[in-house]
Amino acid sequence: MMFHYYAVLAIAALSCSSTRFGVVNAQIVGQFSLEFTAVFKPAGIAQKLFTELSDPETSILQGSILSTSGLIYDPNNVAIKEVAGQFAGGVQPFLNPPDISADGTIDGQCTATSVNEEEGKILAHSCFFNICAIEADDCxxxxxxxxxVYAPALDQNQLPPSYPGTIIGGTGxxxxxxxxxxxITVAGREFTSQTSSSGDIAQRIFLNTNFEFLERRKI
Incomplete structure (x- = not known):
């Protein structure tokens, strides 16, 4: 599993190599930061909406779920470029080079836990995600x-806001x-109708962690 990473030691930030590696050993030392770009293709994006019991034709936001499954890359290998169309943010992700191998996987889902149905606005959510090495149980x-706070129905070109999370554990x-x-979501989809959309989602994901990655090998 490879990350574009840098170690934060006291007041100094030491930039590390962006060569693709998989972690084979890790040591808990100090405070370190990891950064990568996640790309979600349409096949890995699914949204579930619910309806009013009294009106099955009316969708509601409360409890709606967005599930995403994709791949992670070194940020240097993903270019975010302006594109024609009505894509959220006006941009889309492009791999550079196009055939670059992924460095890991990411999957999870977010559920709307507090909403304002009248304004079509999500006020809070609950998300669980796994970030894993390819062909390994290291997650x-x-x-x-x-x-x-996000109202996609009011402005379909709007990117969702950034949000914080807490690492709750790991395997391997x-x-x-x-x-x-x-x-941080940096590229979103184009809604072609109320029930369909196209394009990729791209997110920059930053982790501050107690792990330093000492030994590495190519995947």
């Missing part, structure tokens, strides 16, 4: 249960990991 798990070499997460 980082994080949770977010935070305010999340990440057992014992702790820290925090920040998720």
């Amino acid at each position: 980082i798990n994080f949770y977010s249960g935070s305010p999340f 070499v990440f057992e014992g990991i702790e820290g925090s997460v920040e998720v």
Whole structure:
């Protein structure tokens, strides 16, 4: 599993190599930061909406779920470019080079836990995600249960706000990991109708963690 990463030591930030590696060992030392870009293709994006019992034709936001499954890359290998169309943010992600291999996987879902149905606005959400190495059981798990003010029905070109999360555990070499997460959506979909959309979602994901990655190998 590879991350574009840098270690934060006291007042100095030391930039590390962006060569693709998989972690084979990790040591808990100090405070470190990881950064990567997640890309979600349409096949890995699913949204579930519910309806009023008294009016099955009316969708409601409360309890709606957005599930996403995608791949993670070194940020240097994903270009965010302006594109024609009505894509949220006006941009889309492009791999550079186009055939670059992914460095890991990411999957999870967010549920709207507090909403304003009259304004079509989400006020808070609850999210669970797994970030895993390819072909390995090394995973980082994080949770977010935070305010999340977002009204996609009012402005379909609007990107959702960033949100924080907490690392709640890990498996494999990440057992014992702790820290925090920040998720920033930098590219979104184009809604072609009320029931369909196209395009990719791209997110920049930042982790502050107690792990330093010492030994590495290419995937």
